[in-house]
Amino acid sequence: MMRRDISSREEMASYLAAEFPNAARRDASISPIRGGRLAAEAALEAIEPSRYGFDRNYLDGHVTRLSPYIRHGILTLKQAKEVAFTKVSDRFHAAKFVTELAWRDYWQRLYAVLGRKVWEDREESKTGIPPHTYAPAMPEDVSAARTGLVCIDSFVTELKSTGYLHNHSRMWFAAYLVHFRRVRWQAGAKFFLSHLLDGDPASNNLSWQWVASTFAHKPYFFNRENLEKYTKGKYCRNCPVRGRCDFEGSYEQLEAKLFR
Amino acid sequence: MSELIWLHPDCLTANNPAFAKYPQVPSLFVFDEEEIAEEEWTLKRIAFLYETLLELPAEIDRGKVVEKLLARRPSKIVTVSSVNPRFAQYVRALERAVKVEVLAAEPFVDCPANVDLKRFSRYWKRVEPMLF
Numbered sequence: 107m108m109r110r111d112i113s114s115r116e117e118m119a120s121y122l123a124a125e126f127p128n129a130a131r132r133d134a135s136i137s138p139i140r141g142g143r144l145a146a147e148a149a150l151e152a153i154e155p156s157r158y159g160f161d162r163n164y165l166d167g168h169v170t171r172l173s174p175y176i177r178h179g180i181l182t183l184k185q186a187k188e189v190a191f192t193k194v195s196d197r198f199h200a201a202k203f204v205t206e207l208a209w210r211d212y213w214q215r216l217y218a219v220l221g222r223k224v225w226e227d228r229e230e231s232k233t234g235i236p237p238h239t240y241a242p243a244m245p246e247d248v249s250a251a252r253t254g255l256v257c258i259d260s261f262v263t264e265l266k267s268t269g270y271l272h273n274h275s276r277m278w279f280a281a282y283l284v285h286f287r288r289v290r291w292q293a294g295a296k297f298f299l300s301h302l303l304d305g306d307p308a309s310n311n312l313s314w315q316w317v318a319s320t321f322a323h324k325p326y327f328f329n330r331e332n333l334e335k336y337t338k339g340k341y342c343r344n345c346p347v348r349g350r351c352d353f354e355g356s357y358e359q360l361e362a363k364l365f366r
Numbered sequence: 367m368s369e370l371i372w373l374h375p376d377c378l379t380a381n382n383p384a385f386a387k388y389p390q391v392p393s394l395f396v397f398d399e400e401e402i403a404e405e406e407w408t409l410k411r412i413a414f415l416y417e418t419l420l421e422l423p424a425e426i427d428r429g430k431v432v433e434k435l436l437a438r439r440p441s442k443i444v445t446v447s448s449v450n451p452r453f454a455q456y457v458r459a460l461e462r463a464v465k466v467e468v469l470a471a472e473p474f475v476d477c478p479a480n481v482d483l484k485r486f487s488r489y490w491k492r493v494e495p496m497l498f
Contacts, residue, residue, distance in 0.1 A: 108397075108416075108426040118413060125428065126402070126412055133408035141417030143380050179377040179446075180418055183474035187497065197498050204497055205490070211474040212489050214449050219483065221451035269410045300406040303414045307405075308449070 137269040137303060139174060146175035155190040159202035165272050165337050170203070173304035174270070176210060183207045210309060217308035224311040225292060227320040233285070234366030240290040244297050248283065255351055257333060257341035258282055269303035274336055280317040281327045285364045286352050291318040327364060330354050370394060370440035371424075374431075374453065376471075377446035378418050383469040384444045385423075391444065394435065395419050397428035401452060432459045440464060446471050 108125065112118045115136060123130035139145075153170045161167035175181040187207055190200040217224060231237065247253050251262040261279045265271050271279070276298070283294045291314040298314075299305040315321035330353040334342045342348050353360070371384045371393035384393070397412065419426050427434050431452075435443060442465045447453075460466050475493045482488040 108428060110420060110426065112420065115417075118416065119409070122409055122413055122416060126397075126409060129402060129407050129409045129412055132406060133410070135408075135410055136413045137410040139414070141414040141419075142421040143418070144421065174414060178375050178415065178418065179379050179382075179471065182379060182381075182472045184472055187474070201498075207474065208490060208493060208497065209486065211493075212483070212486050215479075215481070215489070216483050217451075218449040266408075269408075269414065296406065300408050301410070303411060305405070305407075305411060 132300060133266055135267055137267070139171070139268060139270055139303060141174075141180075143180055146172075146180045149175065150181055150186060150189050153186075153190060153193065153203070155200040155203040156194050159199065162202065162206075163274055163336050165274065165340070169272060171270065173210075176207075177304040177306050177309070183211055213306070213308040213312055216312060220308075224307050225295075228312075228315055229320050231325075232319040232323065233325050233364070235288065240284070240288050242290050242293060244283075244293045245287060245289065248287065248289075249297060254347060255282075256345040257337070260341055265298070265301050269301055271302070276313070277317060277326060278328055278333055280314055281325075282352075284314075284318045285325060285327050291315060291320070325365065327357075327360060328353065329357055329360055368392075368440065369442045369444060370435065370438050372435055372443050372445040373419075373422070373424050374398075374445065374448060374450075375415060376448040376450060376453070378415070378422065380422065382446060383471070384446055387469065388444055393422070393424040394438065395422075395424045395426050396431045396434040397426070398431050398452070399429055400431075432456050435460060436463055442467060444469065 109121060112121060119134070119136045123134050149170065149172055153172070154168045157168040158170065162169050172181060172186060176183060176186065187204055190203050191197055194200045248258070248262065251259040253259055258279060261271060261275045280291070280294055283289045284291050295311045295314040298310055299307065302310065312321055317326040319325035330342065330351060333353060345351065369388060369391045371388060371391050373382070373393050373395040397415070402412070416426070443460055444467045446469050448471070457466055457468065475496050477493050477496060481492050
């Protein structure tokens with residue numbers, strides 16, 4: 107049996123590190139995001155579904171950060187939907203938020219059908235790049251946050267220290283790894299699962315496949331202009347390779363460079 | 367010998383239907399060392415669950431899930447449904463030794479299980495009218 111008489115988060119961190127030495131060896135940090143029903147209900151009470159609908163793609167937008175609680179059934183999707191409806195004058199104003207809840211339901215329904223096959227390509231990739239070209243393992247410079255790209259390195263640092271990333275950061279990171287670095291999506295999916303508090307093989311892997319184009323009609327990618335807009339320049343501003351990074355150029359130029 | 371509620375990482379709500387149906391029954395959560403090793407969890411994932419469990423009336427253990435549950439020699443195990451493939455595997459193993467009651471989790475939307483899942487757009491077309 108494990109102890110329940112823990113009086114502080116510091117004590118919890120050292121107790122758990124001793125109980126789970128392998129997990130601690132991978133990364134012994136504890137997220138500032140708290141577990142539990144009280145924290146979940148506070149996060150749920152704070153949602154602003156109407157503003158979420160307008161600015162959720164911006165890193166400083168009104169995202170809810172409910173995913174770790176929903177993933178573990180601390181909050182249910184239905185409960186989140188019902189609270190969202192109490193916070194808007196017209197249910198239509200919560201439409202974007204409810205759509206995102208539906209994505210989670212969709213991934214879970216697919217998980218019931220696919221099981222462990224969520225680790226396999228759903229379809230052929232649409233990138234035109236031969237599958238064997240993609241590297242099987244996570245490159246060392248990426249997992250160590252030493253690519254020299256301030257955005258990518260910041261995503262890795264944030265993921266490792268908080269166990270959370272904004273959805274747009276997840277998409278940019280996944281596109282970087284799969285398309286710009288030509289790494290198999292499974293390596294990235296595994297890296298995310300080891301750190302994300304909301305880590306779920308269905309939502310996670312199938313979203314990676316959406317970026318990779320093994321579960322979409324076309325690959326997802328981005329250029330610097332897009333990243334700069336939705337981050338309001340917070341990474342590009344201080345980036346040593348600004349103006350000459352991998353993401354520079356129009357979508358047409360990048361498409362020609364990345365795919366065949 | 368008595369009943370035992372099995373809590374797993376997909377059903378950590380305080381409104382758990384197993385608590386509602388069996389309010390006097392003890393509950394047990396087992397950190398699944400196989401899953402943690404396979405998915406290479408870092409400590410923060412464990413801490414998030416542990417912190418959640420401290421708010422629930424549950425005993426906490428770690429190891430092999432089926433072994434730990436059966437070691438309590440329950441007359442029956444009560445739990446809440448999950449789509450994680452490990453869940454079905456563990457329920458099958460438990461059922462060889464003991465009666466298992468699986469309660470349904472609260473559905474997001476009451477749509478038929480055979481809804482078309484080829485793309486989100488097909489699913490959404492079907493469920494959207496039921497959600498608003």
